[in-house]
Amino acid sequence: MNNQKQQKPTLTGQRFKTRKRDEKERFDPTQFQESIVQGLNQTGSDLEAVAKFLDASGAKLDYRRYAETLFDILVAGGMLGDVTSYFYLEKGFEEEIKKLLLFLKGFTESERNKLAMLTGILLANGNISAAVIGSLFNENVVKEGVSAAFAVKLFKSWIYERDINAVAVALRKVSMDNRLMELFPANKRSCEHFSKYFTDAGLKELSDFARNQEAIGSRKELQKELQEMMARGDNFKDIIAYVREEMKKTSISEQLMIGIVWSSVMSCVEWNKKEELVCEQSIKHLKQYSPLLKAFTSQGASEIILLVKIQEYCYDNIHFMKAFQKIVVLLYKADVLSEEAILKWYAEAHVAKGKSVFLEQMKKFVEWLKNAEEESESEDEEEN
Numbered sequence: 192m193n194n195q196k197q198q199k200p201t202l203t204g205q206r207f208k209t210r211k212r213d214e215k216e217r218f219d220p221t222q223f224q225e226s227i228v229q230g231l232n233q234t235g236s237d238l239e240a241v242a243k244f245l246d247a248s249g250a251k252l253d254y255r256r257y258a259e260t261l262f263d264i265l266v267a268g269g270m271l272g273d274v275t276s277y278f279y280l281e282k283g284f285e286e287e288i289k290k291l292l293l294f295l296k297g298f299t300e301s302e303r304n305k306l307a308m309l310t311g312i313l314l315a316n317g318n319i320s321a322a323v324i325g326s327l328f329n330e331n332v333v334k335e336g337v338s339a340a341f342a343v344k345l346f347k348s349w350i351y352e353r354d355i356n357a358v359a360v361a362l363r364k365v366s367m368d369n370r371l372m373e374l375f376p377a378n379k380r381s382c383e384h385f386s387k388y389f390t391d392a393g394l395k396e397l398s399d400f401a402r403n404q405e406a407i408g409s410r411k412e413l414q415k416e417l418q419e420m421m422a423r424g425d426n427f428k429d430i431i432a433y434v435r436e437e438m439k440k441t442s443i444s445e446q447l448m449i450g451i452v453w454s455s456v457m458s459c460v461e462w463n464k465k466e467e468l469v470c471e472q473s474i475k476h477l478k479q480y481s482p483l484l485k486a487f488t489s490q491g492a493s494e495i496i497l498l499v500k501i502q503e504y505c506y507d508n509i510h511f512m513k514a515f516q517k518i519v520v521l522l523y524k525a526d527v528l529s530e531e532a533i534l535k536w537y538a539e540a541h542v543a544k545g546k547s548v549f550l551e552q553m554k555k556f557v558e559w560l561k562n563a564e565e566e567s568e569s570e571d572e573e574e575n
Contacts, residue, residue, distance in 0.1 A: 285319040292326035295337050307341045311348025314361065322365040328373040338374045343392045355396040369408060371401050409441045414451050421459040431486045446496045449487045453500045456480045462510070470514040474521055481525035494532035495540045497522075502536075506545035515545075516552035530560045 288310060295303055313319045324345075327338040349358055362368040372380045375388075382405045386398040413434070420430050438448055460476055463469045477484075488494050501518055505511040511518075522528045537550065537557045 285323060288313070288319055288323045289326045292323060292341075293329055293332070295332050295341055296335070303337070303341055304344050307344030308348040311345045311350075312352055314345075314349050315352030315357075320365055321361045321367050324362075324367050325370075328370065333374065334376050339388060342374050343389065343394065346389075346394055346397050347392075350394070350396065355400060358397075359400055368400075368404050371397075371404075406441070406443075409437075410443065410447070410451060413437050413441070413443075414455055417451065417455040418459055421455060427482050427486075430483060434487070445487055445490055445493045449484070449493045449497050450500050452483060452487050453497060453504070456483065457504060462508075464510065466510045466513060469510045470517060473511065473514050474517055477518060477521055478525065481522060481527055484522065485525065485527045488527055491529070491532055491535075494528050495536055498528065498532060498536040499540065499542055502542060502549055503544050505549070512545065512548060513552075515549050516556060519553065520556060530563070533557065534560060 291306065292310075295306075298306065310319075310323065314321060314323075324342075327333070327342060329338075332338045332341075346358070359368065362371075372382070372385055375384060382402055385401050389395070389398045389401075417430065417434065420433065434448065434452070437443070438445070443451075456477070460472075463472050484497065488497055498519070501515065501522075505515040505518070519528065519533065523530070523533060533553075534557065537553055541550065
């Protein structure tokens with residue numbers, strides 16, 4: 192019998208040591224700040240040396256954890272541009288810009304101008320989103336005109352780098368497109384004041400954009416009210432009076448208005464899903480609302496717009512494809528559409544949507560209109 196003690200099994204393997212140079216040093220904000228400031232002081236005003244220092248330090252210092260401290264140092268030293276290459280810091284970067292814009296009064300006019308131009312470039316390059324503009328709506332910077340003056344430099348820089356269309360897309364993306372009036376105090380918050388201020392500053396394209404946005408907003412409100420009046424069953428006389436008054440106030444043309452009226456009329460009813468039933472339903476519905484359509488087709492151009500709207504609607508809503516000709520004939524009989532407008536639409540004013548289908552539907556009726564027109568001309572000649 193073997194009296195020797197059996198050795199207990201042991202785990203064997205190789206221990207790996209992490210080299211200190213691969214470890215990220217842990218600092219509190221104060222120590223982090225001291226390390227960055229010390230390094231920046233050594234680089235002096237050489238921006239290339241600054242960039243190299245930041246790149247080298249990024250492997251060792253926890254930029255993500257202390258992003259706010261890093262931005263504060265770079266802002267104070269006028270070196271904000273050097274951090275834009277650190278994409279993983281963009282969220283913190285944007286938040287820092289938002290905070291800066293809240294305290295614009297603490298900067299000199301020269302510093303504000305530089306910051307505005309830089310912000311415009313950052314927006315153009317996509318480093319930050321247009322959401323930062325929301326900070327300019329703060330009452331403290333709005334009431335003394337600081338926001339508006341800052342916005343001039345910002346938008347000039349942004350539009351110079353890109354164009355007004357790119358700016359418009361970015362503003363819409365974060366729902367800032369309808370808030371630009373807030374750059375001014377409440378007593379100056381009008382499209383006229385905005386337009387004059389920015390046009391005088393050389394930003395007519397921004398003025399035109401804001402005016403267009405206000406017009407779109409007004410049209411949406413008008414359509415909403417129109418639909419509510421129809422839903423309540425208000426009489427046509429009151430509806431027509433209201434719409435005409437709004438047209439005067441907002442300078443909406445009859446051509447634009449007939450499109451709004453048509454959309455409102457067609458959206459105030461729940462349509463049947465069966466093609467054979469929706470045709471009958473649409474004729475009954477439009478016969479009821481024909482006086483309203485007639486009130487806003489006093490011009491030939493308005494009639495053409497209405498015909499195109501009907502064509503597009505019947506194409507976009509497939510159950511109405513076979514109803515197009517019947518709708519046009521109904522509105523012709525109700526004196527909403529004239530034969531001149533129908534013939535012009537048929538010959539040249541139609542659009543591509545469903546063109547072959549609708550022209551074929553209208554062929555016999557158009558021939559009848561042409562023959563009726565020729566007979567009328569012959570009768571006139573005989574009388575003369």
